[in-house]
Amino acid sequence: MKNYLEYDVLIIGTGIAGLSSAIKLNESGKKVALITNRSKPEESNSYWAQGGIIYMDSDDKLIDDDIQAASNQTSNSLAIEHIEENSKKIVDEVLFKKAGTTFTKDDNGKLKFTQEAAHSFPRIIYNDDATGKAIEISLLNYLEKCEHVDLFTQMTAVDLITPSHHGIEIHQRYETTKVVGAYVFDQKKEKVIKFLAQKTILATGGANALYLHHTNSPTTRGDGQAMARRAGAELSNMEFIQFHPTTFYGPSHHRRFLISEALRGEGAKLVNGSGERFMKKYHDDLELAPRDVVSRATINEMIENKWDCVYLDITNESKPHLKKRFPNIWNHLENNKYDMSTDLIPVVPAAHYTCGGIKVNQSGETNLKNLYAVGEVSCTGLHGKNRLASTSLLEGLTYGYTTAEFMLDDLNEDVYSHLKIRDWSSSQEEVDMSLVAQDKMIIKNTMWNYVGINKSRNRLLRAKAMFSSLHEQVQKFYRGAAMHDELIGLRNSVEVALIITNASLRSVEN
Numbered sequence: 001m002k003n004y005l006e007y008d009v010l011i012i013g014t015g016i017a018g019l020s021s022a023i024k025l026n027e028s029g030k031k032v033a034l035i036t037n038r039s040k041p042e043e044s045n046s047y048w049a050q051g052g053i054i055y056m057d058s059d060d061k062l063i064d065d066d067i068q069a070a071s072n073q074t075s076n077s078l079a080i081e082h083i084e085e086n087s088k089k090i091v092d093e094v095l096f097k098k099a100g101t102t103f104t105k106d107d108n109g110k111l112k113f114t115q116e117a118a119h120s121f122p123r124i125i126y127n128d129d130a131t132g133k134a135i136e137i138s139l140l141n142y143l144e145k146c147e148h149v150d151l152f153t154q155m156t157a158v159d160l161i162t163p164s165h166h167g168i169e170i171h172q173r174y175e176t177t178k179v180v181g182a183y184v185f186d187q188k189k190e191k192v193i194k195f196l197a198q199k200t201i202l203a204t205g206g207a208n209a210l211y212l213h214h215t216n217s218p219t220t221r222g223d224g225q226a227m228a229r230r231a232g233a234e235l236s237n238m239e240f241i242q243f244h245p246t247t248f249y250g251p252s253h254h255r256r257f258l259i260s261e262a263l264r265g266e267g268a269k270l271v272n273g274s275g276e277r278f279m280k281k282y283h284d285d286l287e288l289a290p291r292d293v294v295s296r297a298t299i300n301e302m303i304e305n306k307w308d309c310v311y312l313d314i315t316n317e318s319k320p321h322l323k324k325r326f327p328n329i330w331n332h333l334e335n336n337k338y339d340m341s342t343d344l345i346p347v348v349p350a351a352h353y354t355c356g357g358i359k360v361n362q363s364g365e366t367n368l369k370n371l372y373a374v375g376e377v378s379c380t381g382l383h384g385k386n387r388l389a390s391t392s393l394l395e396g397l398t399y400g401y402t403t404a405e406f407m408l409d410d411l412n413e414d415v416y417s418h419l420k421i422r423d424w425s426s427s428q429e430e431v432d433m434s435l436v437a438q439d440k441m442i443i444k445n446t447m448w449n450y451v452g453i454n455k456s457r458n459r460l461l462r463a464k465a466m467f468s469s470l471h472e473q474v475q476k477f478y479r480g481a482a483m484h485d486e487l488i489g490l491r492n493s494v495e496v497a498l499i500i501t502n503a504s505l506r507s508v509e510n
C-alpha cells in the first residue's frame with residue numbers, strides 16, 4: 001500500500017477559504033487534494049456563521065472608514081483595498097453564479113440587507129440567521145462538479161514537509177527552505193502518509209477553541225498556525241483574539257451559542273442586572289459600538305457587580321417577526337425555555353475570532369516558498385486589532401479565490417520526489433485519552449482566566465510558566481504515543497497558547 005500521494009496543490013481545510021481556493025483551482029485542470037480532519041466536510045466555523053457576508057457596491061465609500069474605526073485604525077490598508085477591488089465580483093461569480101447560494105430576499109425578489117455593529121449602513125446580505133450553513137453547503141454541492149479536486153475526510157495534517165528538515169540526505173539541508181506538502185494522519189487506516197504537492201494552502205481556521213468559553217467549532221485549535229510556525233513561517237497579531245459580547249448564558253459544553261449581532265443591528269438593547277442600559281456609560285454608539293468595546297463593558301459590569309451575565313432585550317419586536325427573522329436563535333432559546341418576544345436573553349462574552357495568524361501578503365504568500373495561507377488561519381492585516389462584523393466570510397472567500405488565481409501562473413514545477421522525504425515514524429503505545437482531556441482543560445481554563453478579555457502582566461507571566469511546562473510534558477508524551485487526531489490537536493493547542501501568551505506579554509509590556 002502506497003504511503004504517499006502526489007498533487008499539484010494540497011489544500012488543508014474545507015471551510016469557505018479552502019473551498020474557494022479549490023473551486024478556483026479546479027478551472028485550471030491542475031490536480032488538487034482537499035483534506036479535512038472531520039468526517040463531514042461541512043464541520044467548520046464557516047458552517048456556523050450566522051449574521052451574513054458583506055456585499056459591497058463599488059461606490060461604498062465608507063467601508064474603509066468602518067473597518068479602520070472598528071480596529072481602532074490598526075487595519076492594513078492594502079488588505080482593505082484588496083477586498084474593495086475584488087470581493088464583489090467574487091461573491092457574484094462564486095456564490096451567486098457557481099454555487100447558487102440563497103440569500104434572504106424581499107417580496108419583490110430583491111436582496112435584503114442588514115446592519116451589524118460599527119457598520120455605517122446596512123450592507124450585509126444574509127440567509128435568515130444561518131448564512132454560513134447556506135454558503136458552506138452550496139459550495140460543497142458545487143465542489144461535487146469539480147472533477148480535478150479530490151476530497152479526503154478524516155485526514156489530519158500533522159506537519160508541513162520541508163526537505164531541509166525531512167529530507168533523507170544531509171545535502172537537502174542546504175536547499176532553500178520550502179514546503180513540499182504535508183504529513184497527514186489517515187484516521188481510518190491509523191497511519192501517516194505523505195501528501196506531496198507543488199504548493200500547499202493552509203485554510204485550517206482560527207484558534208478560539210483554546211478558550212473555555214467560545215462560539216466556535218472544535219476544529220479551531222490552532223493546527224495551521226502551529227504547523228506553520230514549526231516549519232519556520234512568521235505569525236503576526238496573535239494577541240488579538242476577538243470576544244463576541246453576546247453568547248447565550250445557559251448550560252454550556254464550552255461552545256456557547258451565539259446570539260447574532262444582527263439582533264442589536266435590528267434594535268436589541270443590552271441591559272445589566274439592574275435593568276440599566278449600561279452601554280450609555282461606555283460608547284456613543286451604544287450597543288452598536290465595536291465588539292471589543294461592548295465585550296469589555298459587559299465584563300466590567302459583571303465583575304463590578306458580581307453578576308453572572310447581562311441581558312439582551314428585543315421585546316419591542318413582535319413574536320412573528322422574531323420567529324421569521326431569527327429562526328435558529330428562536331429555536332435555541334425556545335428549547336431553553338426563553339421566549340425572546342417577552343423574556344430578556346441572558347448573555348456573556350466568549351472567544352470568537354482570531355484576528356492574527358500566519359503572515360501573508362496580498363497574494364496569500366507566506367515567508368516560506370510554496371506555502372500559502374487563506375481565511376482565519378492567515379493574517380492579511382484586514383482586521384487589525386479588532387474585526388468589523390461580517391468581514392471574515394468575505395475575506396476567506398476573496399483571498400481563497402485570489403490566492404489560487406495568483407499561483408496558477410507558477411504551477412509548472414515537478415512535485416518533490418517522495419523517495420527523498422523520510423517516512424513518518426510513530427510509536428505504537430495507545431494514547432491515554434484522560435491525559436489528553438485533562439491537558440486540554442488546563443489550556444482552556446488558563447487561556448480564559450489569564451489570557452482573556454482583561455489581561456495583565458502578572459496573569460500572562462503565570463500563563464507563560466504554565467504553558468511552558470505543559471509544552472515540555474506534551475512533547476514527551478506525544479513522542480511516545482500512537483497518532484490520534486486529539487493528540488495532534490493537543491500538541492498544536494499548547495504551542496499556540498504559548499504563542500498567544502507571548503504576543504500578549506509583548507503588547508502589555510510596550
Ligand SMILES: Cc1cc2nc3c(=O)[nH]c(=O)nc-3n(C[C@H](O)[C@H](O)[C@H](O)COP(=O)(O)OP(=O)(O)OC[C@H]3O[C@@H](n4cnc5c(N)ncnc54)[C@H](O)[C@@H]3O)c2cc1C
Pocket residue numbers: 012013014015016017018035036037038041043044045046047048049050051052053131132155156157158203204205206215216217219220223224258352353374375376377389390391392393394396
Ligand atoms: C458562531 C459563529 C458565527 C459567525 N458569524 C459570522 C458572520 O455572520 N459573518 C462573518 O463574516 N463571519 C462570521 N463568523 C466567522 C467566520 O465563520 C469564520 O471566520 C470563517 O468561516 C473562517 O473560515 P475558514 O475557511 O478560514 O475556516 P473554517 O471554516 O474554520 O474551516 C477550517 C477547516 O480546516 C479544517 N482543519 C483544521 N485543522 C485541520 C488539520 N490539522 N487537518 C485537516 N483539516 C483541518 C477544519 O476541519 C475545517 O474544515 C462566525 C463564526 C462563528 C463561530
